[in-house]
Amino acid sequence: MYTFSDSERGLPDHFFIHISDTHFAVEKGEKLHGVAAYREHLSKLLEAVEAMEVRPEALIFSGDLTDFGTPESYLALRELVEPVAQRIGAQILWAMGNHDDRSNFRSILLRTDPHSASCDSVYNFGGLRVVVADSTVPGHHHGEFSTAQLTWLAEVLREPAPEGTLLVMHHPPVPCIQEAAISVELRGQHELSELLAGTDVRAILAGHLHYSTFATFAGIPVSVATSSCYTQDLFTPMHGTRGRDEFQGLNFVHVYPDTVMHTCVPMPGGETVGRLIPGRPI
Template identity: 45%
Template structure:
């Protein structure tokens, strides 16, 4: 890698959002949080950035109670943005979602028989980058699990590498959390899932559920958890409590490069800049040789008013 050159642009950009928790009738979450306004603000930030993501991934708890109108309203906000930027929309089941309503409202599919028999697993091909939406929910419960048939299905999918690798998206992230109560609701049978993904082309795991942004590894694979657009967990609260706050929301941008992958947290709310280097500044740097570029931008300058 040439340290004085400009890094290559990412092959793929993914907008990763999570835990929107919509309620029917546009009710506020706990009577306080305007969930519609928060996801709209996140998408406005995405559009303001000028980036055109290849996919928008929402990793579960799309609704709070699985109400049909809540899914319809979420679609009415998210789908026009995805269409305007040309992004593949990837939905993922969360523990607050309900499989029959999720399948009907998002995919037009009527489930026949018990919900337990119909995990909502799907595969998306985004220009050769495979995104697997894996349903980690347990009907009637809030903890996560992946059944033996699902693991067999996933192993079959991953047996054939994708051109640009795979992103695995599921609601319950397979990593630890310092929030003791949330560990009760973690993903079960993680060892079995690790056996399936280890050594495959899975380049990253995307999760939600925790309501705060965090990172880890699973079977030597990077894991990135997107914060919620509904409420966020206060990790400064006593460790044996669970405190959610109406603020500090972020979503994630995933940049997939030929030789790596990055995950960046983006504030949902727009803030006033206190310093700005604009496009013209970057254009001037791009016109320089790598050596001159490094000299122009990296060399320290004397303090203002100091000796030359």
């Protein structure tokens, strides 16, 4: 039997789980818009992650953690995610989304003093740097970085990290393929592109769109994770939009010395084809 030591690449240096757009809304019941069972869907995904033999270093959540930004919803999300993270020995990286509230986000998820300043942070996993940048504009659904944030980000990236940097943000710097999404896209992309060009950023992780997609921005690969709550029906006519309670999932992020690989993993389900072939014990 072949093992990873026999492969062309071997094991990755880092492994993360990327989850987005959980949209907890406990004040509206257990189903968002009466359909999407946000807690049940995320619970299924986390159960599958916990059942894996391979352990991620962190669970990365790229925004829209709640639908209305209420304390009750943040608390429900925290109470579901934190025990899983503790059991598997993973950190939790929370990013703000346009549906989130900075004050409640800070006090409940980050356990810091509540205030309305942007929620930007830096984490280190060995020589790999992960920057979480708050792309939200309070009171609006589009994304944009302030001049102060761009200055901060430029200073953070001024010195390269030994293994490079992953940038986590909610609004992805990618083209819109739904006309209805133009009003909520990331603005000021030219300024951000100029800032990121030539830096050590190896990948941008984002959400917001409720479907998985990939692009490049300033020469940097961009990976957009789908929503764990509900997804977009991309067969809807160009001028419209429609959410669907199907195809939820998360992304695996494997970081190798020379590449970052993003794998879309759908919600567990479906019948086994053939038979289960067990792997060797790790």
